[in-house]
Structures are given as C-alpha cells and as structure tokens.
Amino acid sequence: MIMNSGIPLEFYLVLATVMFFTGIYGFLTRRNLITMLMSVELILNSVNINFMAFNRFLFPGKLEGHFFSLFVIAVAAAEAAVAIAIIINIYRRFTTINVEDVNQMKY
C-alpha cells in the first residue's frame, strides 16, 4: 500500500456507479440519437474508471487495467465515428434524429 493515501476505493466505485446508471437512464429515456450516443460514452467511461480504480487498489504495479482502459477508449472513439456517420446519414434521409420516427423497417 505505497500510494494508498487520500481517496478510498469506495469513492471511485460510487462515482462509476452513478455515471453508469446515469448513462443507462439516458440511453433508455432519450429519443435523440446524439444524446443516446453520449449516454453510451458515459457508460463506457464509468467502466474505465472502474478498471483504473481496481487496477490501482488491487494490483498496483501491473498494467492490465490500463491496457483495457486504453482499449475501450480506442473502441469508443471508433464507435463514435461510425455512429455519428450513421446519424448524419439518417438525418439526411429522414430529416430527423428521433429514433421513434425512424421506423420504416419495423415489423
């Protein structure tokens, strides 16, 4: 426990949980695609915080947590790029980014 000073682990976990459920809530309730995308980013980042916190508190000196976080950030960046491209196309096609109005392929 070399650098175990200041903020305890629980604080990080509480922060991550709040962020996670904020993201879930936003993803389920918002109909705007951009907002939904932002919610997904929140969820991913809460996971990153968890990774970093556990890495630091449970396995200090190891790098797996860092790697995973970097990995998630990279994937999230790619995902955001693709998602925004899709959203732009949907907007051009339907002039809306409300998910409920984009229902041509339903049933």
Place this chain on the structure above:
Amino acid sequence: MTDFGYTTWILIIPFVTFLILSLFGMKLKGLPAGLTGTVALGLVTFLSYFTAITYFTGGGISGGSFQKIVAANAVWLNLSDHLHIDMGVLLDPISVMMLVVISTVSFMVHIYSLGYMKGEKGFERYYAFLSLFTFSMMGLVVATNIFQMYIFWELVGVSSYLLIGFYYDRPSAVAASKKAFIVTRFADMGFLVGILLLSFTTKTFDFVTLTDINGPAIASKGGAVFLGMSLMTWSMIFIFMGGAGKSAMFPLHIWLPDAMEGPTPVSALIHAATMVVAGVFLVARMFPVYYFAAPEALQIIAWVGAVSSLFAAIIALTQTDIKRVLAYSTISQIGYMIFSLGVSGYGGHDGLGFMASNWHLFNHAMFKALLFLGAGSVIHAVHSNDMKDMGGLRRYMPVTNITFLIACLTIAGVPPLSGFFSKDEILTAALHHNKILFAIEYAVAGLTAFYMFRLYFSVFHGVDRHYHHTPHESPATMTVPLVILAAGSVFAGFLPFSSLVTSDGVPFESHIEWGVAIPSVAIGLLGIGLAWVMYRKETTLPDRMTSLFRHSYKWAYNKFYIDEVYIFITKKVIFRHISHPVAWFDRHIVDGTMNGIAYVTQSVSSMIKGLQSGQLQKYGYVFISGVIALVIAFIYLVK
C-alpha cells in the same frame, strides 16, 4: 369355329379416328375431317357386316345353336386372383346384331352430317365426337364383362353430353347437356351399386359365366334375402335402374326431350337409334339372370316399360316441336322393347318376347333414325323446329316426304313394313303373359299411329306457311341416307329374326299371329284415319278436341309436370332440408373450426408482435430490467 380376332379393329378404328380428328382436326379443316371420319366409319361398317354375315351363316353356330364367342380378351385390371376386370370382344347374336345397327346408323349419320353440318363452326370437333361415340357404343355392346360395359356405358354418356352441348354458345343446349349427364349419372349410380352387389353374390363380372343357365351365378339363387327379395334380385333391379336412365324410362326420362338441343343427326344416332337402346341391350344381355334368378325384377321391368310407353305416347300427342314429338315417340317405342323383355320367357317359342324386343330394336333403329334425319332435313329447309311453322312441304321436298311417310307407316305398324312384324310379335308375347299389359300396349299402338300422322300431315300437308325463302329439297348427302334407311325399314321385316336372335341361341319358328295382327293393324289404321280427318286440312277440329279435353290436354302438354316434380323434390325438399343444413354445417362448423384456429393464431401474433418493436430502447429496458432482477435474485435469494 371361325376366328373372329379381327373384330377388335371395330373398336380400334373409330378410336384412332377420334384421336386423329381431335388432335389434328384443326389442320384438316372442314370437309377433309368429315371425310376422314366417314371413310373410317365405312371401314367399320364393312367389318361389322362381315362379322354379322360370318357369324350368322355358320361362324357362330355350334351344335345347332348360336354360341357366345370371346373373340379377344385381355386382363385390364387385376384385382385379385379371382376378380379381375377384362377388356375384350364378346360375340353373340345380340351383340352382332347391335354391331350392324350401330354401324349402319352411324355411317348414315356420318354421310348425312356432311350435308347437314356443312359450314358449322366446329365441324371437325363434331366428327371427332361422333367417332368417340361410335367407339364407346361398339365397346359397350361387345363387352365381355359387366365392368367393361360399365366403363363404355359412361363413355357413351360423356360423348352424348359432348354432342348435346355441341352448340355450347346456346345456354339451353348447355343446360340440356348438363341435365342429360346428371340424370343418367344418377341412374348409373344405381347401375354401379347393382354391379357391386352382383359381383358380391356371384364372384364374377364375366357375362359368359353370369348368363350360363347351369352356371354358378344362376344356380346360387341369389344369396341372402333383404326386404323380401334376394340380394340378386336387388342387384338386378339396381342394374336396371342404370338401364332405365340411359333408355329414358319413366321416371328417369326427363333428360331425353331436352337432349334434342343437340344437332339433329346426333339425335338420330344417339338419342333415337343407339345409345338410348343401351338399356334394352343391358336387360337382353343379362336376360337369363333376370329370368331365372330375379323374376320380380323382370316383372318391374315389364311394368316400367308399359307405363313409359303409354305415358310418352300421351305426351307426344300434344307436343308441337317436331323433335320433341319424335323424342317422346322414342321413349314410347323403347318402352315397348323393355316391356317385351319383361313379358318374355326363356328358350324356344317362350322366348318370343326376347326375340321381338331385339327385332323391334333393330327396326326401330332404322325407322327412328330415318324419322330424325327426315326431321333434320325439314328443319334444314325451314329453319324452325316448330310444327306451326311447317305445312305443305310435300311439294318442295319430295324425297323427304316419301321417306318420312314410309317411316311413319312403319312405326304405325302397317304391313308389310318392318314395324308391323316386330310389333305383332311383341303384342303376341304380351297376350300370353298378362292381359292388362297387353291392353296398354294395344292402346299405345293406336296412339302411336295417331301422333305420327298428326306430325306427318301437319308438316307435309296442309297450307304453306310464311317461309323466309322457298323450301328446297336437301342435298344428296342428306337424301341418300334417307333412302337407304327407308329401304332398311321396309325390308327389315323380312329378316328371319327368330332363327337369328333368340333368348337361348336356338333358332325357332315364329308366325304372324293373325288374331293379334288384324286388330293391331286396325287400331293403327284408325289412328291414321283420325289424324287424316283432323290434320290433313286446316280445320277447327283439333282446337275443339283440345278444348273438350282441356284439363287432360294441359297436363299432357306440360308433360304431366314431371320436370316440375323433380324441381320441387330437388329444390324444395333435398336442397332445403338436406343440402342447406349440410352446407351450413360445412360452412360454419367445419370451416368455422379452421377459421377459428387461424383467427386465434392471427390475433395472438398481432398482440405479441408489439414486443418485437425494433426499438433498441425498449429492448434495452427489458434487458436491463432482467439484469437487475437477476442481480437482486442472486444477491438476496441465492445464499
């Protein structure tokens, strides 16, 4: 014995002709198609006559009697070791006689139609159907077993249907063809039931075994008793039902007058000379079985024949359509033949009725075909079927006039024409059997003479009507058959029929019974005389008679309302009380169950399809709820 193997060609030729005409008829176009059919039929006629001459002059005789010869036989459908359906050719006096009748009339009709049907739409179709009919009818008479007969029996029904509905653009013709088909089909159902019962009791279909008087079929005495009659008797009654349908016996006669919608030569061939006597032929073919194993059935046959002949003769008095008069006359004459079989005994002179029936069949084929063809010639000239549009035609159509007169005299039984001989034998047979039946047939003889001469006088005598153009004699293709058939009706009476066609194949001597012949000629002449007085000149006498017998006239004019009775029974009784409930059950219960299942499936699926909304957020909601529920469950419930 002579080898009769070549007789199979009598069947093959018309069938091949039918195939050629129906497949390539469109290419042959008109006259060549007709000539193909006619030439092929000429060949068949030649073969039939050759067969008849060979058979009757020794080829068929063995031990002093005519034998049943199986000229060809092949197993067609093998049901079991004992029961199989064959196809073959059976020659005996009646089938050989029928070959002659069918080929003669059919050949005459083929020639006649070259003129009559000239320029009609579907000329080659017409000849194809004629060939089909000839093939089927030939197959019917030479059948070696009752099942082969049944198959060809249905085939003649089909060709009759096709030919009645030949003018398929006329609704009345279409209705008539359907009526004929349905009524005869209904009767054939009885025939089929009869065949099944018969083969059940006798274990065979074969005619030679069935009609062998020492054979197992007759010796079995008919099996179990049902409602007071043996199973054999029931089967023979059912078989006769088929015969009565085809032969238009009361009460299954309703299709025949309507069948006159077909072309007139067809009426001559099918609905006068050949197909409608199939019932007579059937009873004649099964005669030993009827006589020895089912005498009650034979009694029914005698009464049905007598009632039909009287009933049809009365209706014929009142009809004004020339072809309908002839149609009722046909029913009446076939009634005679059926009746004559019913009063006949078996063997030697006892089999007089059998001989007379076949003789009358032969003569009737000639003179009735002649009458129909003559009527066709008249219709061809004046373009109407109604006797009211005809009159004084003897000046314009001499050949038709003379031949028609000969036919009328023949049917009226004036000696020495053929009708006189056969009718005399029938009446003699009746007198020996039953006095009441004799009285009925005696009266019918007078009625026949009267209505035929009513027809003759009002068409060929009397005043001219307004014709569209002056009536002219028909072309030679039409008049030559008339003359040939007239010669047939004159001379057929001199054939020694009793030494050719007998119930047991043994020839016997028959004489004219003058005690019967003189009164029957007298009543015939009386009928002719009455017709002369009433119809030769335009008088008010017929109208006065009509008003005198107003009510009975109305009944007879409306054919005793038999058609209406049928409509009442079918529409008001069967349709309303049986078919409608059954249809309701089908529509609501049977269909309802199926529709109900489909409806439930559909509504359930439309209810749950909302779950498959395609909205990611709803899926996510469900997913996360599930995860939370599971997490709670694992934390608090699973320890």
